Amino acid sequence: MLYLVGLGLSDETDITVKGLEIVRKASRVYLEAYTSILLVDKVVLEKYYGREVIIADRELVESGSDEILNNAQNVDVAFLVVGDPFGATTHTDLVLRARDLQIPISTVPNASIMSAIGATGLQLYNFGQTVSMVFFTDTWKPASFYDRIRENRDIGLHTLVLLDIKVKEQSLENMARGRKIYEPPRYMTVGQCASQMLEIEQIKKEEGEGKDGVYSEESLAVGCARVGGKTEKFISGTLKQLCKMDEELGGPLHSLVLMGRRTHELESDYVREFAVDKQVWDTIWKRDYEGKQ
Amino acid sequence: MLYLVGLGLSDETDITVKGLEIVRKASRVYLEAYTSILLVDKVVLEKYYGREVIIADRELVESGSDEILNNAQNVDVAFLVVGDPFGATTHTDLVLRARDLQIPISTVPNASIMSAIGATGLQLYNFGQTVSMVFFTDTWKPASFYDRIRENRDIGLHTLVLLDIKVKEQSLENMARGRKIYEPPRYMTVGQCASQMLEIEQIKKEEGEGKDGVYSEESLAVGCARVGGKTEKFISGTLKQLCKMDEELGGPLHSLVLMGRRTHELESDYVREFAVDKQVWDTIWKRDYEGKQ
Structure with missing residues (x-):
């Protein structure tokens, strides 16, 4: 499953309880880090989640989506987005590519600007x-x-x-x-x-x-x-x-x-x-x- | 302090971690229940929060705001709103009245439709x-x-x-x-x-x-x-x-x-x-x- 998880707008505690559970259980966790930013660093998030977070820059999302979606038919991948997952066009792209690969998709909304x-x-x-x-x-x-x-x-x-x-x-x-x-x-x-x-x-x-x-x-x-x-x-x-x-x-x-x-x-x-x-x-x-x- | 806490759109786990902490600590918790609804009942919320939730219907919010704001200069009152707290006009009213009473206000955003x-x-x-x-x-x-x-x-x-x-x-x-x-x-x-x-x-x-x-x-x-x-x-x-x-x-x-x-x-x-x-x-x-x- 590909989970698109909104992080809200400000700090590590703006994630929803539902979102946090997904992040803690997922096999891999990516943080989209080029259309917006949280007001806290990656290390704060990693400590709070108790696990590694992979920074997904524009290059990785736009050219390396195979890596992000790799084996997501069988394992859970969480793709974290500041604000709401559908705030930016890029993530619609990612969802369309996941659909083509028959990967199920689930979205966890959050506050958007x-x-x-x-x-x-x-x-x-x-x-x-x-x-x-x-x-x-x-x-x-x-x-x-x-x-x-x-x-x-x-x-x-x-x-x-x-x-x-x-x-x-x-x-x-x-x-x-x-x-x-x-x-x-x-x-x-x-x-x-x-x-x-x-x-x-x-x-x-x-x-x-x-x-x-x-x-x-x-x-x-x-x-x-x-x-x-x-x-x-x-x-x-x-x-x-x-x-x-x-x-x-x-x-x-x-x-x-x-x-x-x-x-x-x-x-x-x-x-x-x-x-x-x-x-x-x-x-x-x-x-x-x-x-x- | 008056906390306006967004609950998101669907169930009890759509609250943010920050919002949940506020709800668990507040002296009184109101749930605005007439401009939108969650897909779960009040009892589910009460069980999840581990505390009583007072339903705030239109009458209470529009005519009984004194009750909601009572002593909020000294104790914490949480006012829960489905979606984002600023989705509906009514809550701006409540904030303006709190301001008049010198009550500090804090907002916890969440997903909105x-x-x-x-x-x-x-x-x-x-x-x-x-x-x-x-x-x-x-x-x-x-x-x-x-x-x-x-x-x-x-x-x-x-x-x-x-x-x-x-x-x-x-x-x-x-x-x-x-x-x-x-x-x-x-x-x-x-x-x-x-x-x-x-x-x-x-x-x-x-x-x-x-x-x-x-x-x-x-x-x-x-x-x-x-x-x-x-x-x-x-x-x-x-x-x-x-x-x-x-x-x-x-x-x-x-x-x-x-x-x-x-x-x-x-x-x-x-x-x-x-x-x-x-x-x-x-x-x-x-x-x-x-x-x-």
């Missing part, structure tokens, strides 16, 4: 599609998120923006020379995300594409850090304000919610508690959001 | 806003879901439809006479949901509102039963086909996903495995969905 984001006080019903933000380079600034956010904002919905992480990446030079030397991990911050969003808005405006724009420096948003963990932190404010709040938010992982105009007053009351500056918040709330259903 | 629905193979990124479907009566057929689905479909996204449950409801007669006698619980099925969706589409057409309609008998959808549980079951097909599949789907809880035209081929391959009739599926997929980005 896509539902835990409700801890901001914003209603899950008022979210549109989720988008991802990748690290821009000087020459590569993919902006497909912009049209998705436009679609959400046209109908007044919030947008959850998931932020890039770079784990076990090679520099171009090392890649070109085939050297398996990896850069230190990088986790995008709320400040980087807000800046990139504003950069794209500026570029689109110059191109004349989005005459009215999709959002602006004064759009209200919530910066989120370590959602679901003991040190969870939210800071709400304008996108411009959130460009400068990384220190207050603290370490990874971060995510961001851009609020839609359909925000209910109860949601606003809740989120206002986290405001960088309540006066600025109230002014913009009254001007751009309140009653704009 | 809003992320576990990824088990259908449909990508969470391709979902628009979630809608709810309530039981229609002869005189009350609320159709606000229809406009929300239209918004999702206009941009090609999937819609998760959450289905009504009626727990501890009084008949009109008993309510009028002030008799606290409750009807047996009712859980909406995929078939009832699909029928009600088609009924509203018909009414809207007759009213001439949605000239093109929002969906039809031949729209593709996935019927879902007991998502995240051991007896989880998916059946995919047209809305018309899904009107008749309740027996195959089995007991509660049910939910339904109406697919958007932006469905990726990988998603379709996955969902097709659950098709009532693969030939019908393929015909409609090719005609109405494939390549319609």
Whole structure:
């Protein structure tokens, strides 16, 4: 059996009791470690589970799935995923390959950022599609998120923006020379995300594409850090304000919610508690959001 | 401290290790039992937790929150919620009241249907806003879901439809006479949901509102039963086909996903495995969905 086990969002005790029983009994345990991370190390997990955990990087999952699925017709293999097992596309691939090999599959769901984001006080019903933000380079600034956010904002919905992480990446030079030397991990911050969003808005405006724009420096948003963990932190404010709040938010992982105009007053009351500056918040709330259903 | 503890979706072992520790130590434990249910009884939970669990019905949460929050400044109160604690609006209310009383709050996230629905193979990124479907009566057929689905479909996204449950409801007669006698619980099925969706589409057409309609008998959808549980079951097909599949789907809880035209081929391959009739599926997929980005 192939077990896909969600680990939740924060530490070793966020696994479900059901999940833990599976991990303790399985023949092999893999930890998917490139689409998200827990806030604790592999050694902490190994100690807690009382057994070895094999790190499954992108290479192993995408090219070495035979190894992961080896003999899973006869023995139990646990594939651990931070958050919920179906949060990322990659694992659907793995399941399709297991199906082809007649391997039975069982899933143990867990908290995902896509539902835990409700801890901001914003209603899950008022979210549109989720988008991802990748690290821009000087020459590569993919902006497909912009049209998705436009679609959400046209109908007044919030947008959850998931932020890039770079784990076990090679520099171009090392890649070109085939050297398996990896850069230190990088986790995008709320400040980087807000800046990139504003950069794209500026570029689109110059191109004349989005005459009215999709959002602006004064759009209200919530910066989120370590959602679901003991040190969870939210800071709400304008996108411009959130460009400068990384220190207050603290370490990874971060995510961001851009609020839609359909925000209910109860949601606003809740989120206002986290405001960088309540006066600025109230002014913009009254001007751009309140009653704009 | 007020702890909001998510229980996940299926049975007593879906609680997280962190959640279980809190439940075992808390002074009082409440189980919110009217917006969703686990697939096991209160007695199973009590045995598993080794302690008493107080059922919190709508009346208690909405009018008796003082009782729930009583002395939570000094002792630990655990409020258990099926799924994730922030899935339903009610709990935001409770948190706001706790905040007013200076009660510290801590949340233990867990799987929610809003992320576990990824088990259908449909990508969470391709979902628009979630809608709810309530039981229609002869005189009350609320159709606000229809406009929300239209918004999702206009941009090609999937819609998760959450289905009504009626727990501890009084008949009109008993309510009028002030008799606290409750009807047996009712859980909406995929078939009832699909029928009600088609009924509203018909009414809207007759009213001439949605000239093109929002969906039809031949729209593709996935019927879902007991998502995240051991007896989880998916059946995919047209809305018309899904009107008749309740027996195959089995007991509660049910939910339904109406697919958007932006469905990726990988998603379709996955969902097709659950098709009532693969030939019908393929015909409609090719005609109405494939390549319609």
